[in-house]
Structures are given as structure tokens and as C-alpha cells.
Amino acid sequence: MTAPAQEADTKIRQAIDRENPSTVVAFEGMAGKAVFAIAVAFSIFQIWTAAFNPLSSIVVRSVHVGFLLLMTYALFGFRQRGERRSVPWYDWLLGLTGFGIGLYHYVFETDLILRSGDPSTTDLIVGAIEVALVFEAARRIMGIVLPIICGIFIPYALFGRHLPFGLAHRGYDIDQVIDTLFLSTEGIYGTPTFVSATFIFLFILFGAFLERAGMIKLFNDVSLGMVGHAKGGPAKVAVISSGFMGTINGSGVANVLTTGQFTIPLMMRFGYRPAFAGAVEATASMGGQLMPPVMGAAAFIMAETIGVPYSEVAIAAAIPAILYFGSAFWMVHLEAGKRNLVGLPKDQCPSVSRALVEGWYLLLPLAALVYLLFSGFTPLFAGVMGIAATVALILGTRVAGGIGPTALRVVFWIALGLAAAGLWRLGLRTEHVAFAIVGLLILPCLIFKGGRETLALLVQSLADGAKNAVGVGVACALVGVLIGMLTLTGLASSFAGTIVELSGGNLLLALVLTMLACIVLGTGLPTTANYIITAAIAAPALLQMGVPLIVSHMFVFYFGIMADLTPPVALAALAASSICRANHLDIGLIATRIAMAGYVVPFMAVYDPALVLQTSDPLAVAYVVTKAFVAIGLWGAATIGFFWTPLNWPERIFATVGAFLFVLALPLTDEIAFAMAAAFVLWQRYRLRGMRGAQSAA
Known part of the structure; x- marks a missing residue:
């Protein structure tokens, strides 16, 4: 393998490992058995505490982070170079130190409560070590970007009194900073870690059990039976099966690596070029974080942050999720029409009813x-x-x-x-x-007979769930540092005021600035960390400008997901490139084009909250959904360059303008957009008849 190819392969592997750490391990001997046992113990601890509630919340969070640190230092080396086959003694030492500190709140819980606000020297030393271990663990998993972003807020809290340009604050001593980060529920053990230690871990484990039990095969068989024989069937199978997977697995990268192993080669076999096949799977898989009932980890954090039941977040996300997958389905349908790509023979598609009978x-x-x-x-x-x-x-x-x-x-x-x-x-x-x-x-x-194998499968699912939860959990712990420092210094409100000031009170400009911030942060951060940061900084600005609370948070959540499709990093594209062997930048650019309509949905939700069901009027919901589907239809035609016939550039521009007018909530914009959509469809109908007439004459 050449040096550039080897470097690219390493980059792909590290990006995949970032959100799916179970792929990085190839341990042999005692190291493999030890890591497996730790992962199983981690899952059992989480199930035990969730079912029986034997420990206080701060202790559960602390032990949760202790397990995360132990597993991180076992799974990831100081420098990530390919698969790990052993664990050096110093990584065991670091991991066990992290786990030991995780028990600190359990052993000294009463003493810590009695001296709350007045930490001892031992508390400060242990807290400083814990903070350092969390930063290093995050660096090993996610690279240097997130630790730098979170780390700069610690010196800001310490030396804020010396800063110019309106950034100054009273400043805090080191004991106050460590007290916030380690001994309170505002730092490492804040809301993100609480959600990770409860909801997120359980739902990741739930998905791991179903995947091991054969849910992937069931989803693929049902999808093949439904649309495998249609025009562009293999790509439509990718969209539908990824949508199904999204109901149990909230990780886009994990979805690519599971359903993509089947759908990407299938698409390539039926004529889709490798980059487009990878882009379809990457686009569809990222939508899994939007798909209820098991959405991405950030959705659980959102519910806890804004103080609403998780079901309200899931309900609000339902229509945007349908629009997202509908958009991807429409795009691949148009691409199939443009390139005359056919589906599988009907007799090669499995029976939907049989698949459901076998896997009911x-x-x-x-x-x-x-x-x-x-x-x-x-x-x-x-x-x-x-x-x-x-x-x-x-x-x-x-x-x-x-x-x-x-x-x-x-x-x-x-x-x-x-x-x-x-x-x-x-x-x-x-x-x-x-x-x-x-x-x-x-x-x-x-x-x-076969019972022991079934029990082994369940134990393996326990290990898989724990390994898959590591990346999200460590990100939640580290971002707690940022949230703690923002809370301590009051900087979050200053950021919100700055965004409002930069936008000059113009909502559209504020939305564009927020979107850009989400996408830029997403080039170096996983979705969960991206959401937590932008929710703390940008969402309050939208709230100040009159955007409803859940809508403002859904906006940054949505674009945090879209960032994983947007080059130059595009984590989902990196994962897909490992399967289709195409350049990940090409995949990312095509995925951005396929998901282009998805970039419009959050703006429509802000201007008409009925799109996220923030109204009791069913007619308002029906109207905005109809409008959104028509807009997506126009965006798709303009992006692919095909509707019933190929489009030239004036036609594509006309469709783009019509779709954009649907986004604006101004007088007459909807009426003009509907008129343009009708004119576009009639024109395409006229051209199609002309083409058919010319073919008949020939």
C-alpha cells in the first residue's frame, strides 16, 4: 500500500472508531478476555442501577465515567495506528486509575456532602487527575479538536479578570474550577453525563441486542421485498433499511457499517457508481439520528436540557425524519430515472410476509x-x-x-x-x-440444543453495547467541562447576545450564522458534542429572537447531524468509503447534494413550527407538510437535474427559486411558489409528451 493510501486508510479507520469503538479491537489472549469482561460488567452495572436504583445519581455518574475511562485506555492507544492487539501496562494503569477515581464519590459520598463548597486538598488533587484523564481519553477517541475547544474555557475561567474586549469577568480560583468540574453536577458529571449514564447507554444496549438477534437481516429482507424490484431498487432499499435501522440505532456511522455492508455492494452491482452508492448509504444512515423512537444521543440530552419528556422530542422529530428520508428516496428515484437504473428481478426479492413471519x-x-x-x-x-x-x-x-x-x-x-x-x-x-x-x-x-449459543450471543451483545457507548459517553463527560465553565462565568448569555447583535435582529441571518457554526463545529466534533455546544451558545440566541424553545434546539440538532455529511471531514462518508472504496470527499460532496433538501427543513420549521407539531391545528400541520414535500420535490429536481425529463440550467434555477420561496414565511411567497411548482410540472409534462412523440416518429 502506498503512503498516501495508507494515510487515507488510517484516517478512515480513526473516523469510524470515533463513533464505533468496537471496530478497533483485535485483542488476543488475556487482554481480549479482560476487556470483554470489563465491557460485560459495565453493561450489567448500567442495567442493575437502572432497574433497581440502588445508588445516588452522582455515584452512578461517577462510576459510569470510571468505566468509560477504563475501557477507553484499554481500547485506544496513545497513538492510534491500526488495530490494537495488546494493552501496555501504562494504559492499564491509567484506566484503572480512572476507574478508581470513579469510585471516589461512592466511597466518600457522605464526607463530600458535608464539606460541599469547601473541597479538601485530596479532593482537588483527585479532581485534577480526573479532568486530565477525561481530556486524554477524549483525545484518543476523537482527536485533538474537541479537547482544545473545551480546554480553552478552563484558563478563561481562571484568568478572565485580565481579558479585554468585553470578555472579562471576575475570575475564579483553581479550587472553584475543580469544585465545579469534579465535585458538582455542573461539570464532568453534568447533564450530558447523567443522560449518557441512563437513557443513552440503555438504548445503545437495546440496539445491540436486536442487531445480534437478527434485526438487520429482517430490515434488509423487508426493504428488498418492498422496493427491491422498483426503478433504482437497490438504492431505495438502502434508504428504507437505514430508516428502519434508525428506529433502534441512533448512530449514523454504525448504520453505515451495518446496513452498508449489504446495500452498497448491491447498488454497485446494479449500476450505481461507487461514490454515489456510498453517498446514498451515508445520507440515509445519518437520518437514523432523527428517526424515532430511538434517536441519536443528542435527542435524549435535548429532552433533559429543555426539561420536556423525551416523547415530546420524538414527536417533534417525526415529520422532519419522514421528510428527510422522503427526500433521500426522491433523490435516488430521480438519479435512477436519469441513468435508467433498474431494480432486482422480482423473483430475487424476498417475501415481506415470510420475513415478518420468521422475525415477528x-x-x-x-x-x-x-x-x-x-x-x-x-x-x-x-x-x-x-x-x-x-x-x-x-x-x-x-x-x-x-x-x-x-x-x-x-x-x-x-x-x-x-x-x-x-x-x-x-x-x-x-x-x-x-x-x-x-x-x-x-x-x-x-x-x-442451541441454548448455550443463544446465551453467548446475549453476553456478546452486552459487550458490544458497552463498547459502542464509549465514544458518546466520553464526549458527554468532556463537554461537561465546557458547560460547567460557561455556567460558572456566564459566557453563554454573552455569546447569545453577540449572535443577536451580529445578525442585526434579522432572524434569517441569525439562522444562517447558527447553521454555519453547527457545520464548522461538525468538521471536528461528533454529533452529540456538536449539539451540546451549539445548544449552549447558539440556541439561546434564537430563543431571544422569538423562536420556540424546542424548535431552536431541533434546529441546531438537525444541523449537527448534517455536519457529518458535509466535507471536509464527513464522518458518514468516511465510513462509507471503507466499503465502496471511493474517495470520501467525492462521497461527501454527493451526499451533500442528495441531502440538499434536508438543509431546508430546519428553516421551514423555524418559520412554521407546525412542521415540528408545535400546534394543535391539524390543518396547519397538513398544509406545512404538503408545502415541505412540494419544496423537496423541486429541490430534488434542481439538484439531480432530472424530473420526467433532463433539466437544463434555466429550468434548474427556476425550480430552486420555487423551492426557496416555500421556505420564506412572507406574504404571497407560498402562493407564488405553488404557482411556480405547477408551471414546472406542466412544462415537464409537455416536454415528456414531446420526447415520446419524437421517439414514436423515429
């Missing part, structure tokens, strides 16, 4: 999760029950399969249901009943 039990935990989330239950309870239901169904299906006759299987399921009802009537909490049923199923699994 995998859909039940997802259905239960949706019901619980939208029935007023907390995400913590929904996540615990989702995991318990998934494990119980996997074990129960294996045991039932070993019983034999269908009648006995039915009796088994009835008996299991009666046992659960009996335990519940005895006064056990619902989640405890679920785990009791899991315990009852483990013993017969050890007896029946």
Missing part, C-alpha cells in the same frame, strides 16, 4: 418501546423494559424451539405469561418481573 418476535420489543415512550413512561423505564423484553423473547424463542410440537410451544408461552402475571400480583415491580422471567429462562437454555 423481534418487532415486539420495538413495539413495546414505542408504546411505553408515548404513554407517559420515562425513557429509563422504557429502555429497561425494552432490553428485558428483547432478552426474554430471544431466550423464550430458543426454549420454545427446543420443545417440539406446536401445541407444547403454545402451552409454554401461556405458562410463561401466567408466571409473569403471578409475580406481578405478588407485588414485584414490572421491570423486576421481566428480569425474573429472564432468569427463569436461562436454565432451560443451558439444556436445550
